[in-house]
Amino acid sequence: MPTLHVRNVPETVYARLRERAQTQNRSISAEAPLITADGALMRKCMNIDIDVYARVDI
Numbered sequence: 001m002p003t004l005h006v007r008n009v010p011e012t013v014y015a016r017l018r019e020r021a022q023t024q025n026r027s028i029s030a031e032a033p034l035i036t037a038d039g040a041l042m043r044k045c046m047n048i049d050i051d052v053y054a055r056v057d058i
Contacts, residue, residue: 006032
């Protein structure tokens with residue numbers, strides 16, 4: 001399975017990821033790929049332009 005390293009994650013995004021991981025009783029490393037897959041599937045299903053999606057303030 002490929003490995004993904006993410007740098008320069010905003011503190012607010014990291015904090016939300018940590019909170020979601022704790023809520024789901026997972027590690028951050030286990031939660032991140034699930035969120036990434038969910039986001040990719042959602043964008044595909046909703047046909048969202050990635051440039052517009054990237055500008056959303058989290």
